[in-house]
Amino acid sequence: GAVVSQHPSWVICKSGTSVKIECRSLDFQATTMFWYRQFPKQSLMLMATSNEGSKATYEQGVEKDKFLINHASLTLSTLTVTSAHPEDSSFYICSARDPSPEVYEQYFGPGTRLTVT
Amino acid sequence: AQSVTQPDIHITVSEGASLELRCNYSYGATPYLFWYVQSPGQGLQLLLKYFSGDTLVQGIKGFEAEFKRSQSSFNLRKPSVHWSDAAEYFCAVGATGGSYIPTFGRGTSLIVHP
Numbered sequence: 596g597a598v599v600s601q602h603p604s605w606v607i608c609k610s611g612t613s614v615k616i617e618c619r620s621l622d623f624q625a626t627t628m629f630w631y632r633q634f635p636k637q638s639l640m641l642m643a644t645s646n647e648g649s650k651a652t653y654e655q656g657v658e659k660d661k662f663l664i665n666h667a668s669l670t671l672s673t674l675t676v677t678s679a680h681p682e683d684s685s686f687y688i689c690s691a692r693d694p695s696p697e698v699y700e701q702y703f704g705p706g707t708r709l710t711v712t
Numbered sequence: 713a714q715s716v717t718q719p720d721i722h723i724t725v726s727e728g729a730s731l732e733l734r735c736n737y738s739y740g741a742t743p744y745l746f747w748y749v750q751s752p753g754q755g756l757q758l759l760l761k762y763f764s765g766d767t768l769v770q771g772i773k774g775f776e777a778e779f780k781r782s783q784s785s786f787n788l789r790k791p792s793v794h795w796s797d798a799a800e801y802f803c804a805v806g807a808t809g810g811s812y813i814p815t816f817g818r819g820t821s822l823i824v825h826p
Contacts, residue, residue: 703755
C-alpha cells in the first residue's frame, strides 16, 4: 500500500516555542491530508483537513492560530504548533487520502510524539 | 453525525484462541466501515473495509468482519490469534457520498497471552 511518512517521530520542546511537523506522501499525490491528535488510550480526534493549495478546514474547538497547517504541495503538509504549552503534549498523526474516488482509503503516518516541557 | 462505539477497552485472549472485537456505529444510512490496527511506533494500518455488497468482509492477516445492519454492528473476528496480533484496534465509520471523513472509535487494546 501507499506510504505516508512523518518527521520528526518525536520532539521535545520548551514551553513558548513553536514546533513544525511534516507529513509526506511518498508514492502518491495527495490532494487531501488530515491531521489527528491522539491522547493516551483514546481515539483519534480529527483536528483539520488540509487541501493542497487552499486553507485548511479546522474542526470545532481547534485553534487555527495555534495549529497552523500548510499544504504547499501534493506530497507535503505541515503542522506547526505555535507557542506550545504542556497541554499541547500529545501524539499527532497525519494521513493522506488516496485520490482515486473509488478507493476512499486513508493512509496513516507513524505519528509524532510531542512533549512540551 | 456519525459515531462509533467500541465497548471493550481491553480484550485478553490466549494465543490460538478465537477473537471478536465489537463495534457499533450510529449513522442515518448505510455507512462506510473500517477496521484499523495500530502497533507501537507504527501508523494505523487498514485491516478491512465495507462499502457495499457482501456483508462478510475478508481482510488482511486473517481477519474478517461482518456488517449487521439490524444491529448497527461491524464486529471484527479472527479464528486463531497470534502473539503478533497484540495491538490497538480501531473501528471507524465514514459517511457515504461526497468527501467522507471517518470517525474513529476509542479503540480496543488486544492482549495476547502465550
